[in-house]
Amino acid sequence: MTPNLHLWLIPVLPLVGAAINGLFGRRFSRQTVVAIALGFSGTAFAVALWVATQASFLPVLENLAPWIRAGDFQVDFAFYLDQLSLVMLLIVTGVGFLIHIYSVGYMWEEAGFYRFFAYLNLFMFFMLTLVLGSNYLVMFIGWEGVGLASYLLIGFWFTKDSAASAGKKAFIVNRIGDFGFLIALFLMIKHFGSLNFVQVFRIVSGLPAEVAGAGLLTSIGLLLMVGAAGKSAQIPLYVWLPDAMEGPTPVSALIHAATMVTAGVYMVARSHAIFDRAPQALMVVAIIGTLTALFAATIGICQTDIKKVLAYSTISQLGYMFMACGVAAYSAGIFHLMTHAFFKGLLFLAAGSVIHAVGGEQDMRRMGGLRHHIPWTFWTMTAGTFAIAGFPPFAGFFSKDAILWRAYSSPYGSWVYWAIGVFTAFLTSFYMFRLWFLTFFGEYRGEVATSHEDEHSHAGAPASHGHGGIHESPKIMLVPLVILAVLSVCGGWVGIERFDKFLSPTFHAGATGYSAEELSASTPAPQPKEQGGSEALFTGISVVAAALGLFLAWLLYYRRPQLPQEIAKALGGFYEAVVHKYYVDEIYAAVFVKPLIDGSTRVLWQGIDRDVIDATLDNSAEGAREVSDAVRHMQSGNLRSYAGWIAAGAAVLIAYMIWMGTR
């Protein structure tokens, strides 16, 4: 007998917190706001931990209320917990709770303190709904909700123009992805008559091969991927994520690194039954992931804003996750999702701590030599940097290695994915250590701290950052850093084998209602390529790539800091292109945004709305007015003129009748 896990509590608790803080927070003291926000998100984490102890009962389906009933089609408010959603649940509540704690310190001086925590809790609610939903529609509620929360939090400093536009950009670009997601849902309703994960996957796995291969599953898979590309910032919809760094740093850590942007990976992994049977769609996922990983990493090399580097790094790491999903190594993708949540959350929080320390400055060219001033931040960030670069025994090493190995050895894999992956790992290591060296080593290149007053006001960074010289952050910010640093070091020790085994009920059998034999019968299962010794070799190569990145960064940014400029000069136009992010924003502006604005302005507004719709109404009103204006002079009040009109009318009538009579 399955115990009642009360899954609904987990999302609802943050929602209650958001409601209380959002409605009444203005009148509360900061301490009360903190108590409510941390209390509710912390309780949600506690419930999630308790649920995790009941893992032997998975999967659990919790039906809360009926929602849509239309003929045979039905959608319920229902939560579904299996190993995959459990992992996501723990990441979201755990990392989310840590970032809540951190935000208390980071946002303390902000005017909209209560507003920030209300949004943050609201985000937790939607993210947990997304993760726990038992059908695509409940997932979609969460999907849209996190987009809303993301919009609100990116535009948290809404008086700043760039923040408001960045929020809009994120929201609009995500709409494009959601469009694809929605069409995929419609296709499922039309062809499968259900949105329920279990039912859909059972139908999909039961489809005969000629139907499955006939494009339906491929189109559903590709459309889902469009949605995932929007939410998880993949080519071609990644452009919103770097701009989203306008939001407060804890937001970047929580939403734009650890949780929300991984929703796309979660969705693809959740829909693995569809992708398993649509190899073309799977290949597209892998190619998009691989290209994004490489593309974003090259841009990351030339960024000078500490948060922008991390943003492009996030895009690149998400690319890795999609690469893993694309070669059907879902557990490796989720593994990397987890370790990435630890180390990238850590890196963002540490970057926030650095920004805090130097008074709101985000440009790495004006940092340097900070390691003695902020040792805690330095050491935790070091852990994060080594983790993302993929040095053993840090967490990133295990997950990235698992992805790279699967990218080569999986039946869907190819050495091309692997090669690009390794090169990207080298780039990752290089730009992360570049950030590390620029920030913490060498001489301090910023101005004296007292002159920061005007700078951070235009940067919109927290007002607290102006006081004093370079200083370490308060303890409440350091505690989450340390915890995440420990996780970044140890998080990977679980090992991919154990992780794989833990997730196998989700990815192989049971949960989706078909057994492994059926799967192997319906899809050709090519033998894995040679194992054993080569895996160790591949691991060695990726470690060497990471070390090479470290060495190069050390050489260029520590040993001979004048060298980068010379290299930049030598590369000329290519360097320019990379600095300007390959002009992608400019191209999008020219190809999509400008025609859209021009078309709306000239055709829809000035052409159709003003010259057709408005003109029709205006002219008919004007005509009526002019006719009335002419006619109203007939009502003069003069009795004899009325009589004249009557007589004239009668005369006309008589004349008409005579004319009719004589015809």
Next chain:
Amino acid sequence: MVPLSYYLVLSGILFACGVAGFLIKRNIITIFMSIELMLNGVNLSFVAFAAQWHALSGQVFVFFVMVVAAAESAVGLAIVIAVYRTRGTLNVDQVDLLKL
């Protein structure tokens, strides 16, 4: 016997005189009298037709018209007196308040 057309022409002349008087005259009393003239022009054509076709209904209709005209002149003259008392004139061109 006088032919029907004579009566009708006379009736038309009377009616036209009434219309002309109505349109030209400014004094309300005169206009009032013009209306009576038009009514009687029509009455004449009624009785002429009645005599021609030996039908009684035309004659009866004329009595109706006379009764209504009597009632109308009673009311109308009362209005004329009321207008004269309030406006101090019987010139219709000066009684033109009912307008835009």
